[in-house]
Amino acid sequence: MKALHINTDESRGGAARSANRLYAAQRIVGTDARMLVLRRSTRDPNVDSVPLNRLQRLIRRRVIHLDRPSKRAYPEYRGGDWSTGRVSTPVLGYLERARPDVVNLHWLGGGMLSVEALARIRAPIVWTLHDMWAVTGGCHYAGSCVLYRTGCGSCPQLRSTQPRDISASTWERKRRSWRDLNLTIVTPSRWLADIVKESPILGGYRTEVIPNAIDTQVFRPFNAAFARDVLRLPQDKTLILFGAQHIDDERKGFAYLSKALALLPERDDVELVLFGVSQPVLETNLKAHHVGTIDNDQLLALLYSAADVFVAPSVQDNLPNTVMEALTCGTPSVGFHIGGMPDLIDHQQSGYLARPLDAEDLAHGISWSLANRAALGEHARAEAVSRYDSMQIAARYVGLYTEIIGDRFGRVS
Structure with a gap:
């Protein structure tokens, strides 16, 4: 054929x-x-x-x-x-x-x-x-x-x-x-x-x-310490990851993430990691690491594995690759309950689905997912392999x- x-x-x-x-x-x-x-x-x-x-x-x-x-x-x-x-x-x-x-x-x-x-x-x-x-x-x-x-x-x-x-x-x-x-x-x-x-x-x-x-052999969990060492990210911090082809694309919702981060309880061990084009302005003093555009799937898998949670606050989206990639790497994901997100994220099983466009609930979802990272990550990986393997x-x-x-x-x- x-x-x-x-x-x-x-x-x-x-x-x-x-x-x-x-x-x-x-x-x-x-x-x-x-x-x-x-x-x-x-x-x-x-x-x-x-x-x-x-x-x-x-x-x-x-x-x-x-x-x-x-x-x-x-x-x-x-x-x-x-x-x-x-x-x-x-x-x-x-x-x-x-x-x-x-x-x-x-x-x-x-x-x-x-x-x-x-x-x-x-x-x-x-x-x-x-x-x-x-x-x-x-x-x-x-x-x-x-x-x-x-x-x-x-x-x-x-x-x-x-x-x-x-x-x-x-x-x-x-x-x-x-x-x-x-x-x-x-x-x-x-x-x-x-x-x-x-x-x-x-x-x-x-x-x-x-x-x-998705190739579940390429996108898979790596040891977080190893991944952070390769990417030169801090070993002693809790890392929140966000990425898009264009970070400033309004549809990808970075403005909501910025508001949510400002609502998180103050912690000096939390930092943000960004990948994609442009460096946006944050509404918080949270330290941010911008790693630029990453086109290599192996490096992307390391980046997801280095993170404690991935956040995708899109205001409208189909089935974003970033969320699928993060879940396949065993990284809990947080997003709004919109578009194709419910197809990807099992609420409070592989991540958290916040009320649409509600930055306060998004902040709650980030905190909750960080507190339950291990169990969420195991479910995320297992479900991704069973649903999306190429x-x-x-x-x-x-x-x-x-x-x-x-x-x-x-x-x-």
């Missing part, structure tokens, strides 16, 4: 890491899996970059701005992940030559694949959704907005008051283009599955919940591929 995974990046960002781990695990279990990306970051011979000749590269540079909202039309738009799906790379030509049995789509932002080009894929499609973009008028996470349920328009992220703005037209392009696809949806979390099922765009298609995959997840996907390859349409009757 030939399976082709398509994602904008090979390994940069959460969706890319998830897609890459799944593709690699499928090769181990015997599937002829490959990956097609716009931006490569390794020399993996089974990962191809979209072939672009000189003229295509020139044209792309001229039109890539069309994948973002126009600053002229929406001057109050502050940036962030928002894609119109109007720009595409020559993926279809690659597919004609490669002829995969199944195409597994992932994150397609940055002009990887347009709304209309996606509809022209002939092979059976499995689309693993890593955020909400497929069901919205352009945003990747809608926050408190629910206009994606009825057609978008007056987009709050664009600061738009126009009912027929670009979010409404993008939403309608998706609804019109994706009516009759050979498509099966996979969501890593139950939260996102529920959103898809109520969507006028994709709600009619079969939707399966399959979590992201070989198990790869086999589930292969079973799904086998089931749908002979079907003409994945739409629910």
